[in-house]
Structures are given as C-alpha cells and as structure tokens.
Amino acid sequence: MHGTATPEPAADVRATARAAAALRSDVPRMRAATRLRPADAGIPGLDRIAGLAARLLGARSAQVSLIDDVLLVAGGAGDAAPAVGTEVPVEESFCGLVAAGRSPLVVPDAAADERVRDLQRVAGGEIDTYLGTPVTTSDGAAVGTLCVFDSAPHAWTEADAGVLAQLAASVTTELELAALVREYEQVRLGWRLAIEAGGVGAFDWDLRTGELNWDDRLTAIFGYSPDEFDGTVEAFNARVHPADLPRVSEALKHAIDGLGEFEAECRVVLPPGETRWVQARGRTLADADGTAVRLLGAAYDTTDFRTEDARVSRVLEAMPAGFYSLDRDWRFTYVNAEAERLLWHSRDELLGETFWDAFPAAVDSTFEEHCRSAVRTGRPAAFDAYYPPPLDGWFELRVWPSPEGLSVYFVEVTERRAVQARAERTAQRLALLTQVSAELAGTLDAQVATSHLPRLVVPALADWCIVSLVDDEGRIRDVGHWHADEAQRALVARYAEVRLDAMPATAPVGRALLSGEAVHARRREVLAVLPPGAARDALALLDPEGGVALPLRARGRTLGVLTLFFRRGWTPRQEDLATAQDVADRAGLALDNARLYRQQQQLAEGLQRSLLTEPPEPDHAEIAVRYLPAAEAARVGGDWYDAFLQPCGATMLVIGDVVGHDTAAAAAMGHLRGLLRGIATYSDAPPVEVLRGLDASMAVLGTDVLATAAVARLEQTDDELARGVTRLRWANAGHPPPLIVQPDGSVADVATWHGDLMLGVDAGAVRRESVVTLDRGTTVLLYTDGLVERRDSDLDAGILRLRATLTELAHLPLQQLLDEVLERLVDGRPEDDVALVAVRLHSQDRPRPPEAGPNRVPEAIPAEGAPGSTASG
Structure with missing residues (x-):
C-alpha cells in the first residue's frame, strides 16, 4: 500500500451487518479453539499490545476485542478506547465488519466511506479513521480483532496494515498463554483441594543429603509445627511407635535397596500421648547409574478407619454365625469367634493359612465349585454343603467376592437338615400310603391291586419285594414281585416262581402267616432253611x-405276606418298617373287604335271582333276560323281569321296579311279581286289566309300596299268521317305555308310547293300552331305569344313548345283543340294579333257528295254542 489506501468499493451496510450477525454462529467453535471465555477480558498483556499498536501507527487509540454473543473489549489504549469489559453489539461496531469479513478493514475517512458511514454515526462521530485486522488462531479461526482509530482522517499504508497484523499474532499468543495459565491454575487448585480433602500429606527424602521435606499437612499429621520439624529422618523415627519402628525401618530399607515401592502402616505417638494410625506409600527414584537418590510418597491418617474396623470387628465377634475372610490367595485374613467354634480351629491356627490346606476335604467339592465361581464371576453365591468328619455336618454358606478376596458367612444346619429329611420322609410315606390306598380302592379286584404293591414300595422301602396271597383253598402263592435294578427283575421272577415249593413252614413267610406278626431274618437264616436247588441258588445270586x-x-385274619428284601449294607429304619406294615395292613383290609363284598354280592344276587325264573321259549319267539345287581353289594333292589304264557297261549312280558334299595324292596318285588303272575295266568286278561287287577289287589292287601311296571303281550290271529305279523299289546304304569328294533335296525320313536300312573298311588286310576303291529324279525326290549339313568345326565339322554346302541347292535344274536348293551351302557358295573327282558320274533314259515335254543312250553299250555300265540285280544 503506497500513500493513501484506496477505499474498498461501497457496500450495503445492512448486508455487512447481517454477515456480522452470522458470525455469532461460529463463536462457540472459536472459543473452544482458544479455550477463551468472557472472563479472559482484562489480560494485562493485551493492554500493552494495544498501547504499542497506537504508538507505532501514530493513532490516538487502539483496542483489542473478542467476539462472543457481543463484541467484548479485552484490552485498550488511548483516551478514546472503551473500558476493558465493555460489550458492544457486533452489528454496531467497526470490529464486527473485520471479524465478519475475516480480513483487514482500512478506513482512511469514515465520513466518506459508505461501508461505515452509519456506524460512524452510531459511534457519535468520534471515529474518523480506522484500521483493523482479525485475530485468528493457528487453524485460521477468527476470535477477535486488533484495531487503531483516531478522530481525524489518516492515510494508512500497507506497512501500517502489516505492523498491525504482526501485533495481532502477538494478541493470539497472549490469549493462548493466558488460557494455559488458567488451566494450569485450575488443575493445581483441583489437586490441592483433593489432597486437602483427603487429608493426604506428601514427603520427599533426598537420600544423598539426608534432607527430609514434608508439606504442611504431613507435618501436622506427625504432630510438629513448621518450626519444630528439622527435616531429618530422626524426627520421623521419634514419632513412630517403638513397637512399629523396626518393621517400618525394614520396609524403608527394602524399598531403597530394591529401588521399589514402600508401603507401611504404623502408629504415631503425638506429644500429648495420643496415638494415631498413619498409612504411608512411596516410590524410590534412581539416577542414571541406578543409585537410589530420592524417596517420594504420601501419607494419610487412618485412625478413623481403624476405629471403624474395630467397630466392625466387634459386630462380627458378636455374630451368632461364623464369618471368615480370605485374600486373593485364599489365605485366612479374619476369623470370628463363632467360626472358630464351628470349624474346630483357633484363629491363630487359621490366620495366614490357605483354606484348601486347612480343609482339604473341600477340594473338588461343592465348596470349591461355588467359591471359585463367585470369585471368577464377581457374583455372590448361596449354597448348602456337607463337610465330612471331623466336622461331620451340613453348613449353609453365603459367599461374596470383593477386590480383597472372598468373605464367607456360614451357619451349621445339620439339625435343620435332619428335620427337613424327616419331614420329607414323612411326606413320602404319606404319599406312598395315599398311592397304595388309591391303587387298592381303584379296582374291585383287590388281588390284582395287591399284586401291584411291589412296584409301589420299591425302591422307597426296600431294594426288592415279593407279595404272596392265600387263595380260597388255603394255599399261598406269589402274585407280584419287583426289583429296583432292572437287570435283577428276571432273577426275582425266577426266585418267586420256585421259592414257595422249596420253602418249609419254618421259613419267615410261613411264620408270618401263622403268627400274624412281622418276622425279620438275615440272609444266612433264609439260606439255611432253603434246601439246595433253584430257589437257594437264585437267592444267593440276589x-x-x-x-x-x-x-x-384284617379282622383277625392273615390273608397274605409282603416280603421286603434289603441290599447289602442297608439297614432299614424303623419308620420305614412301620410304613411297610401300614401298607401291608391296608392291603390286607382291602383283600378282606373284597372278600366281604363278594359274599354280600353273592348273597344279594342269590336272593334276587331266587325270585326270578327262566323264561319260556314259545315256538318262533326267542326270549332273553338279564339281571345285573348294583356295584354296591348291599344295594339289593326291587327290579324284576318276567316272561310267561297265558292259558290262551299268548306270551306275556313284564318288567318292573319297586321303589327302594333294600331287602324290603326285594321282598315287595317278590310279592308284586307273584300277584301279577297269578292275575295274568288265571284271568287270561290283557295287559291293562292285569295292571288294574294288580293295583286293586295291592290296595286290598294293604301293600304299602310304590312300583312301576310295563306289561306286554304278543297276539296273533290266523290272518296275521298268514301275513307274517304279530301284534304287541301293552300297558305302562310309570315305567320307561319299551323299545322296538325293526328288522332293518331302526328303533321306534319313544314319543309314540304312553305311560300311566305308577302302581300303589291310586287303585282307581284310569289305565290305557297301546297296540303296535310287529313284523317278524322285530326285537322288543323292556328294561329298568338302572340301564339308562346317570348321576350326571337325565333319563331322556340315557334313552337316546340306548336307542343309538340298539341301532348299532341290531344285527347281533339276541343273547349277545343284551350282553353288549350292558357292557356299553353300564360297563358291567351299574350304579343301580338293571333288569332286561327282550323278545325276538323269528320267521314262522321256517323252523325255529338254532340260535334261539330249544322250544320250551309249560305242559299246562295247550299244544295247539302255544306255538302261534293265537290270543286274539
């Protein structure tokens, strides 16, 4: 630049102001680059640089500005320079244009320069000339400006601009230096505060001169005033407790000779006699020749920690549980009093000893597995474990790792485990007894259920087992056996097959049968009574x-024997033997109950059947009957069936049920059956008249019972015989309706049948008859409600089930059909008595089929009437 600098072309002031405003978006980045903050304003070096710029360039004033959200005056010189810390909007300053343009701004005459004419007015006309240059960081980021200005026009040269640019670089250096100084002071202040807060004192021992330097904190820790401490190691030794001094001195010597670390904790005796604990750590420094020259380190007061440790120790000693801690090498570092008692070792024996050496049985055990896992994973663990003699007990342990090692809390739980084991055995015993009871109660065949006992009691009560029963002839036979070892089961089966034939009466089984008491025997005793042979050989192998x-x-009888065998080395517990005897008694009771049930069932069924007779077999009409007593033997019922011929030769079918389930009902059933038979066979009356006569007779005789009954009669005229059809005339006194199975297998709709009032309610009740024509090949079934009634469904649903079953079974012979109906509808075990009477009409144009059996007709029936059932009705 030569002479007067040529003004730059005129620019729109508002556009320049917008560019200056956009500069604010770069301020955070620029401040981060130089680590500057507004508080940096007022750096003394900046004032000096501004004064130098004013003198060198012959200006009245100079100014250093930093760009923040506003223009911040950081330094200045001259009477027109704003005070340091003054803030000016960027848009209203000459310096804002410099920073926005990131290049020098040369204004010889502000009044004549359109770029700053408005800014001059804002400045009050005090700036007539201006030269400014940006202050940038090493990476080119503009963070401020350095400028000179005057109240009179000035012709700035290129040399002037170059001088100002060089001074701007000094401003950058001054700013960076101030930032570094501030950071250093902050770090130094932070360290000082941290050390003071931690109560740490520092020491520096010059090993060549012997001079020992302590800071104020360490001097106070050892109870010296700054004037009292003479800087010698003797002053240190004078404060260390005499009992700890040899150990500390040895640690110092070891650190110096080995050029290593120094660490020691010792007691310090202060002048009033107070004792404090101090922890010291340091490091030895060597010169180039490897000679120790200095020992640097720090120390702090640990008395409070020691006091806290003592408090914790008192708590641990008072704990009713064992506690010990192990270091990273598994050495005992602490053992409380309860742990001494539980581990049978004193703490003097354990401290410093490794856990695995002190308790070798813990190696490769649950103890080692969980402890090493806790250390490896850093997670606490809880477990129960057994330690063999001499401790011989169960322990509950809680282990948790720490940087120092492993802490272990434990209590002995041997008694608790024993109680739990007893409780579990009791629960198992009750479960076994429940299972045995369910097995025995789940079937009517107690002998079959008893044969399953060995599988229930093995292996819970014995290693293997055989159950034997006494049959009706008084002979004993083995009915079940089992072995816990599958490989031995065939051998047990062989032994059970041959042992009773070889076993004398003096053997344990025979003695138990005769005495009714348990008989114990050792292996040699059993072998001694068995003669040489297969049984003895098999037992020897077992x-x-x-x-x-x-x-x-049960009830003074011995019905069998349950023999338990125990493997070598197994002595049965008394509670197991008591459970086994309970199982045996339950089996005996079930067997005796089954015996009594059979007796009662036979008695009831015999009584019931004695009142029923075999049906006749008129030509071409096959009659089949069934009577099935209720599953409960004592439920003797009033169900009955009947089939007979009237004097006219007509076949009568009767089904009935006296209300009640006892011997009185059975007796009433026999009484009504006899009355009905007499009325029908004497009067030759049709069904409705038979029922009227029976109801009237009951009233006259004072038979105070209620009953249902259905009476049906087969009738046929000569014309019907020729056409191959038969009429069925019937009357119903409150009984389930008969079902008719057509030759094609379809079943007549029960809605076509009508039922009247049951017997014993009103002797004058009006009764009706129904008549239906049947084709040959038709089957008629009369039944009692025990066949179709259920506790969980109504009568109509049962009749629908029966109709579906008859449709499916219609093709079967009559006898087989009735058997299948009973099996499918009541599983052969009805809840109530069931009586059935059925007739199948075979074709009359051919001989009576063989499956119908022989033709049987009472002698009193005229031969000419019986074959065709010719009652005309």
Whole structure:
C-alpha cells in the first residue's frame, strides 16, 4: 500500500451487518479453539499490545476485542478506547465488519466511506479513521480483532496494515498463554483441594543429603509445627511407635535397596500421648547409574478407619454365625469367634493359612465349585454343603467376592437338615400310603391291586419285594414281585416262581402267616432253611442283606405276606418298617373287604335271582333276560323281569321296579311279581286289566309300596299268521317305555308310547293300552331305569344313548345283543340294579333257528295254542 489506501468499493451496510450477525454462529467453535471465555477480558498483556499498536501507527487509540454473543473489549489504549469489559453489539461496531469479513478493514475517512458511514454515526462521530485486522488462531479461526482509530482522517499504508497484523499474532499468543495459565491454575487448585480433602500429606527424602521435606499437612499429621520439624529422618523415627519402628525401618530399607515401592502402616505417638494410625506409600527414584537418590510418597491418617474396623470387628465377634475372610490367595485374613467354634480351629491356627490346606476335604467339592465361581464371576453365591468328619455336618454358606478376596458367612444346619429329611420322609410315606390306598380302592379286584404293591414300595422301602396271597383253598402263592435294578427283575421272577415249593413252614413267610406278626431274618437264616436247588441258588445270586416278612392282616385274619428284601449294607429304619406294615395292613383290609363284598354280592344276587325264573321259549319267539345287581353289594333292589304264557297261549312280558334299595324292596318285588303272575295266568286278561287287577289287589292287601311296571303281550290271529305279523299289546304304569328294533335296525320313536300312573298311588286310576303291529324279525326290549339313568345326565339322554346302541347292535344274536348293551351302557358295573327282558320274533314259515335254543312250553299250555300265540285280544 503506497500513500493513501484506496477505499474498498461501497457496500450495503445492512448486508455487512447481517454477515456480522452470522458470525455469532461460529463463536462457540472459536472459543473452544482458544479455550477463551468472557472472563479472559482484562489480560494485562493485551493492554500493552494495544498501547504499542497506537504508538507505532501514530493513532490516538487502539483496542483489542473478542467476539462472543457481543463484541467484548479485552484490552485498550488511548483516551478514546472503551473500558476493558465493555460489550458492544457486533452489528454496531467497526470490529464486527473485520471479524465478519475475516480480513483487514482500512478506513482512511469514515465520513466518506459508505461501508461505515452509519456506524460512524452510531459511534457519535468520534471515529474518523480506522484500521483493523482479525485475530485468528493457528487453524485460521477468527476470535477477535486488533484495531487503531483516531478522530481525524489518516492515510494508512500497507506497512501500517502489516505492523498491525504482526501485533495481532502477538494478541493470539497472549490469549493462548493466558488460557494455559488458567488451566494450569485450575488443575493445581483441583489437586490441592483433593489432597486437602483427603487429608493426604506428601514427603520427599533426598537420600544423598539426608534432607527430609514434608508439606504442611504431613507435618501436622506427625504432630510438629513448621518450626519444630528439622527435616531429618530422626524426627520421623521419634514419632513412630517403638513397637512399629523396626518393621517400618525394614520396609524403608527394602524399598531403597530394591529401588521399589514402600508401603507401611504404623502408629504415631503425638506429644500429648495420643496415638494415631498413619498409612504411608512411596516410590524410590534412581539416577542414571541406578543409585537410589530420592524417596517420594504420601501419607494419610487412618485412625478413623481403624476405629471403624474395630467397630466392625466387634459386630462380627458378636455374630451368632461364623464369618471368615480370605485374600486373593485364599489365605485366612479374619476369623470370628463363632467360626472358630464351628470349624474346630483357633484363629491363630487359621490366620495366614490357605483354606484348601486347612480343609482339604473341600477340594473338588461343592465348596470349591461355588467359591471359585463367585470369585471368577464377581457374583455372590448361596449354597448348602456337607463337610465330612471331623466336622461331620451340613453348613449353609453365603459367599461374596470383593477386590480383597472372598468373605464367607456360614451357619451349621445339620439339625435343620435332619428335620427337613424327616419331614420329607414323612411326606413320602404319606404319599406312598395315599398311592397304595388309591391303587387298592381303584379296582374291585383287590388281588390284582395287591399284586401291584411291589412296584409301589420299591425302591422307597426296600431294594426288592415279593407279595404272596392265600387263595380260597388255603394255599399261598406269589402274585407280584419287583426289583429296583432292572437287570435283577428276571432273577426275582425266577426266585418267586420256585421259592414257595422249596420253602418249609419254618421259613419267615410261613411264620408270618401263622403268627400274624412281622418276622425279620438275615440272609444266612433264609439260606439255611432253603434246601439246595433253584430257589437257594437264585437267592444267593440276589444276595440280600436280609429281609422282613410282613403279614397282610384284617379282622383277625392273615390273608397274605409282603416280603421286603434289603441290599447289602442297608439297614432299614424303623419308620420305614412301620410304613411297610401300614401298607401291608391296608392291603390286607382291602383283600378282606373284597372278600366281604363278594359274599354280600353273592348273597344279594342269590336272593334276587331266587325270585326270578327262566323264561319260556314259545315256538318262533326267542326270549332273553338279564339281571345285573348294583356295584354296591348291599344295594339289593326291587327290579324284576318276567316272561310267561297265558292259558290262551299268548306270551306275556313284564318288567318292573319297586321303589327302594333294600331287602324290603326285594321282598315287595317278590310279592308284586307273584300277584301279577297269578292275575295274568288265571284271568287270561290283557295287559291293562292285569295292571288294574294288580293295583286293586295291592290296595286290598294293604301293600304299602310304590312300583312301576310295563306289561306286554304278543297276539296273533290266523290272518296275521298268514301275513307274517304279530301284534304287541301293552300297558305302562310309570315305567320307561319299551323299545322296538325293526328288522332293518331302526328303533321306534319313544314319543309314540304312553305311560300311566305308577302302581300303589291310586287303585282307581284310569289305565290305557297301546297296540303296535310287529313284523317278524322285530326285537322288543323292556328294561329298568338302572340301564339308562346317570348321576350326571337325565333319563331322556340315557334313552337316546340306548336307542343309538340298539341301532348299532341290531344285527347281533339276541343273547349277545343284551350282553353288549350292558357292557356299553353300564360297563358291567351299574350304579343301580338293571333288569332286561327282550323278545325276538323269528320267521314262522321256517323252523325255529338254532340260535334261539330249544322250544320250551309249560305242559299246562295247550299244544295247539302255544306255538302261534293265537290270543286274539
């Protein structure tokens, strides 16, 4: 630049102001680059640089500005320069244009320069000339400006601009230096505050001169005033407790000789006699020759920690549980009093000893597995474990790792485990007894259920087992056996097959049967009574420790024997033997109950059947009957069936049910059956008249019972015989309707049948008859409600089930059809008595089929009337 600098072309002031405003978006980045903050304003070096710029360039004033959200005056010189810290909007300053343009701004005459004419007015006309240059960081980011200005026009040269640019670089250096100084002061202040807060004192021992330097904090820790401490190691030794001094001195010597680390904790005796604990750590420094020259380090007061440790120790000593801690090498570092008692070792024996050496049985055990896992994973663990003699006990442990090692809390739970084991055995015993009871109660065949007992009691009560029963002839036979070892089961089966034939009466099984008491025997005793042979050889191979024969008792009878065998080395517990005898007694009771049930069932069924007779077999009409007593033997019922011929030769079918389930009902059933038979066979009356006569007779005789009944008669005229059809005339006194199975297998709709009032309610009740024509090949079924009634469904649903079953079974012979109906509808075990009477009409144009059986007709029936059932009705 030569002479007067040529003004730059005129520009729109508002556009320049917008560019200056956009500069604010770069301010955070620029401040981060130089680590500057507004508080940096007022740096003394900046004032000096501004004064130098004013003198060198002959200007009245100079100014250093920093760009923040506003223009911040950071330094200045001259009477027109704003005070340091003054803030000016960027849009209203000459310096804002410099920063916005990131290049020098040369204004010889502000009044004549359109770029700054408005800004001059804002400045009050005090700036007539201006030269400014940006202050940038090393990466070119503009963070401020350096400028000179005057109240009179000035012709700026290129040399003037170059001088100002060089001074701007000094401003950048001054700013960076101020930032570094501030950071250093902040770090130094932080360290000082941290050390003071932590109560840490520092020391520096010059090993060549012997001079020992302590800071004020360390001097105070050792109880010296700054004037008292003479800077010698003797002053240090004078404060260390005499009992700790040899150990500390040895640690110092070891650190210096080995050029290593120094660490020691010792007691310090202060002048009033107070004792404090101090922890010191340091490091030895060597010169180039490897000679120790200095020991640097720090120390702090640990008395409070020691006090807290003592408090914790008192708590641990008072704990009713064992506690010990192990270091990273598994050495005991602490053992409380309860742990001494539980581990049978004193703490003097354990401290410093490794856990695995002190308790070798813990190696490769649950203890090692969980402890090493806790250390490896850093997670606490809880477990129960057994330690063999001499401790011989169960322990509950809680272990948790720490940087120092492993802490262990434990209590002995041997008694608790024993109680739990007893409780579990009791629960298992009850479960076994429940299962046995369910097995025995789940079937009417108690002998079959008893044969399953060995599988229930093995292996819970014995290693293997055989159950024997006494049959109706008084002979004993083995009915079940089982072994816990599958490979031995065939051998047990062989032994059970041959043992009773070889076993004398003096054997444990025979003695248990005769005495009704349990008989225990050792292996040699059983072998001694068995003669040489297959049984003895098999027992020798099974090789039991011994056994016990338990009688199956009930109501003064012994019905069998449950023999338990135990493997070598297994001595049965008394509670197990008591459970086994309970099982045997339950089996005996079930067997005796089954015996009584059979007796009662036979008695009831015999009584019931004695009142029923075999049906006749008129030509071409096949009659089949069934009577099935209720599953409960004592439920003797009033169900009956009947089939007979009237004097006219007509076949009568009767089905009835007296209300009640007891012997009185059975007796009333026999009474009504006899009355009905007499009325029908004497009067030759049709069904409706038979029922009227029976109801009237009951009233006259004072028979105070209620009953239902259905009476049907087969009738046929000569014309009907020729056409191959038969009429069925019937009357119903409150009984389920008969069902008719057509030759094609379809079943007549029950809605076509009508039922009247049951017997015993009103002797004058009006009764009706129904008549239906049947084709030959038709089957008629009369039944009692025990066949179709259920506790969980109504009568109509049962009749629908029966109709579906008859449709499916219509093709079967009559006898087989009735058997299948009973099996499908009541599983052969009805809840109530069931009586059935059915007739199948065979074709009359051919001989009576063989499956119908022989033709049987009472002698009193005229031969000419019986074959065709010719009652005309």
